[in-house]
Amino acid sequence: MDTATAPQCLSPSSLRRCAGALLAAWLSAAGVQAARAGNTSPYLFGDWHGARSRLADRGVDFSFKYTSEVAHNDAGGTRPLTRYADQWELGAAFDLDKLWGWRGARFEVTMNDRNGRDLDADAQLGTYQQVQEVYGRGQTWHLALFALTWRSAGGRFTWRVGRLPADADFDVFPCDFQNLSFCDSPPGRIVGDYWMDSPVSTWAAVLDWRSGAHSHLKLGAYQVNPHYTDDHWARANGWKPAFPGGTTGALVPLEYDWSPRLRGLPGSYRIGAWYNTAGGADLYYDADREPIALTGGPALRRSARSGGYLTIQQQVSGEPGERGTTLFLNLTLADADTSATDGQYALGVEYKGAFGRPRDAIGAAIGATHGSHRLAARQRLYDRLHPAAAMPVQDGSEYVAELFYGWSPLAALTLRPNLQYVLHPGGTARHGHALVLGLKTLIAF
Known part of the structure; x- marks a missing residue:
């Protein structure tokens, strides 16, 4: 057995990872007993004998969350392996109106700590999209949110300034699945070198105009700086509200968000575009x-990068926001001149209330990530010129399917075993396919 397959707890660097693995295993067993006891609190540690509610009444809210993801490749890659990755999230929000009388003002701070190993890299699956979405951006502490929000007296305008991840305000999408193809903000999946999603944040400002009863128009400006994608920089500075030198431009997204109710059921329709200066x-x-x-010379420098997206979520049956079926569709495009992956689509369904259990859910999704035809043309030419060192030509799409069951024995704990199938990882037929068994665990303390 590969010694790296299981967490080793003998060194300080792996202590947090082992602690997370042991905690997840203990809670998986303890969850059954807690559910039998009728525990319906959204927090594993409850209301702290009423202290949590009293603090919230005064304007202080805390958030402590844990996410772990186990993945095993039953097929695909160089060898079968099991890998574990996790994330600790510590956050606080302060209602400055209640605290200091600053009407419409709110301050939020969130820290994330990521640990573990990546199955995609260790088993050499060759995928575009990770089979453990929680891995990445440097296995270390990150300042995920450090922001002041102000809402106008009439509620028509909302300003946010500070360190912000782009997915906090633009193309917001939940992360119920384990494969990155179906998790979080779609642009970050294909142009993640400058569209920074959580746990990474950049200095930014966002203006949200409530243009109607069910619609919003948003405009943002985010710092573009290569330091934020540098793991070495993140390990030393990722947790600080620092302003690193070397800014190269700004990411400017624009989004129209419509949230209607169709036959009384909630929906979310977002269309947006971005420009990277x-x-x-x-x-x-x-x-x-x-x-x-x-x-073999240095690449031509393009003056800008751009793209657009359409995201739809619509509940189609059941009770509004409760039990029932919700469908989703994501379409994302980026310029093929500079983006190694220039397009992605995802289509899925989730049913909440499976088998009469109000918190349990079933989810299924299919999607594809397309490689840039410009990169494929470069690879094809290189192979003709250097047949002895030929590389796989990424001239197609990576197709992904995932099925999960979310078992929630108590409100604070969810276990989601999942099955992932990846056809043509990395957009090339040379990689064949991969079959991955996963388990995603979410805990709110």
Whole structure:
């Protein structure tokens, strides 16, 4: 057996990972007994003998969450492995109106700590989208949110400024699945080198205009800086509200959000576009507009990068916001000149209230991530010029399907065993397929 397959607890660097694994295993067993006792609190540790409610009445709310994801490749990759990754989230929100009389003001701070190993890398699955979405952005502490929010007296305008992840305000999407194809804000899945989602945040400002009873128009500006995607920088500075030098431009997203009720059931319809003033390296041409595969020269610098998205979520049966079926559709496109993956779609369904259990849910989704035709053209030319060192040509799409069952024995604990199938990982037929067995655990303390 590969010694890296199971967590080793003999070194300080792996102590947190082992603690998380042991905690998840203990709570999986303890959850049954807690459920029998009728525990319906949204927090595992309850209301702290009323202290939590008293603090909330005064304007202080705390959030302590834990997420773990286990993944095992039954097929695909270089060898069968099991990997474990987790995230601790510590947050607090302060209602400044209640605390200091600052009407409409709120301050929030959230810290995330990520640990573990990545099955995609260790088993060399070759995927575009991770089979453990909780892994990545540097296995260390991150300042995920450090923001002041102010809402106008009439509630028509809302300002947010500070350190913000883009998925907190734009193309907001839940993370119920374990495969990254179906989790969180879609643009971050295909242009994650500059669209920074949690746990990473950048200095930003967002204006939200409530244009109607069920509609919002949002405009944002986010700092683009390569330091935020540098793991070495993150380990030393990721937890600080620092302002790193080296800013190259701004990410400017614009979104229209419509939240109607169809036959009394809630829906969310978002359409948006973005423009990145920092630009990026061309995938095919060098600075002299000759093929990079031919010259090996530095890439041509494009002055801007852009893209757009459409996200739909609509409950179609059951009780509003409670038991019932919800459908979703995500479509995302990015410029093919500079983006290694230039498009993605995802289609899925979730049913809440499975088998008469109000908190249990079943989810199923299919999707595809498409590789840039410009990158494929470069790879194809390189293979013709260097047949002895030929590389896989990523001239297609990576297709993903996931099925999960979410068992929630108590309100504060959810266990989601899942099955993932990946066809043509990395958009090339040379990688065949991968079959992954997973378990996602979520705990709110």
